Amino acid sequence: MKVHILLGPPGCGKGTQAKRLVEKRSLIHLSTGDILRDAVSKGTEVGLRAKALMASGKLVDDSTVNGIVFARLQDETGDVLFDGYPRTLFQAESLQTFLSSQGITLGFVMDIEIQEQELEARVVNRRVCGNNTCGAIYNLNTKAPRVDGVCDLCGGNLKHRADDTTEAFRIRMVEFNKTFQPLQAFYKGMSNYRYVEGSRPPDQIHDQLVKLFQEQA
Numbered sequence: 001m002k003v004h005i006l007l008g009p010p011g012c013g014k015g016t017q018a019k020r021l022v023e024k025r026s027l028i029h030l031s032t033g034d035i036l037r038d039a040v041s042k043g044t045e046v047g048l049r050a051k052a053l054m055a056s057g058k059l060v061d062d063s064t065v066n067g068i069v070f071a072r073l074q075d076e077t078g079d080v081l082f083d084g085y086p087r088t089l090f091q092a093e094s095l096q097t098f099l100s101s102q103g104i105t106l107g108f109v110m111d112i113e114i115q116e117q118e119l120e121a122r123v124v125n126r127r128v129c130g131n132n133t134c135g136a137i138y139n140l141n142t143k144a145p146r147v148d149g150v151c152d153l154c155g156g157n158l159k160h161r162a163d164d165t166t167e168a169f170r171i172r173m174v175e176f177n178k179t180f181q182p183l184q185a186f187y188k189g190m191s192n193y194r195y196v197e198g199s200r201p202p203d204q205i206h207d208q209l210v211k212l213f214q215e216q217a
């Protein structure tokens, strides 16, 4: 079993790329954002704690997120693709300790980098399918649905995430800029770290990531 990691700021395309990659490779997509949103919508104890933090754009505390992730990893046997985790140096170090203790290998760390000024427009125009089993991602500027508010793939209602507003996005960027540098430095020296230029069209990024996995096979 291996775990692969997607790094990068909010709106860089982690979710889009993760969804496409798991269709091609047999990987389990673990998005801590999706898991937390699900907890919020179900009103679980974690969800109640996370709700206001997430809506405002703040990070959920490390021990809550680590707890969710480690519990999930203990249940999985296949290779995993993380999207949105780890997000702090503490999470990265805790993950590393957990992986060593379980004999799980760290696979690729794919760092999708993009100019900050491109991100806000991507995020505020993002719409996501509210149907949990679909979760397709649209953008009103660059990838609009055929029918307003309706998912092309499953007919589900498209939603505007509570934190995809200009205000929350700016707080998310502050959080990102506070935590990212040490996180990136932690992985950058490793041989499986890969830089990915994130301002290119999604197809090109997808091709690069698929190639990476093919080369490894």
Ligand code: ADP
Binding pocket: 009, 010, 011, 014, 032, 033, 034, 036, 053, 054, 057, 058, 059, 060, 061, 062, 065, 083, 084, 085, 086, 087, 088, 091, 163, 172
């Ligand atoms: P994005 O990457 O576009 O910001 P996500 O869906 O990954 O969106 O995350 C949404 C929110 O969920 C974050 O702003 C944060 O509140 C919470 N969250 C997700 N993953 C983590 C994490 N690893 N650590 C702390 N908070 C997290």
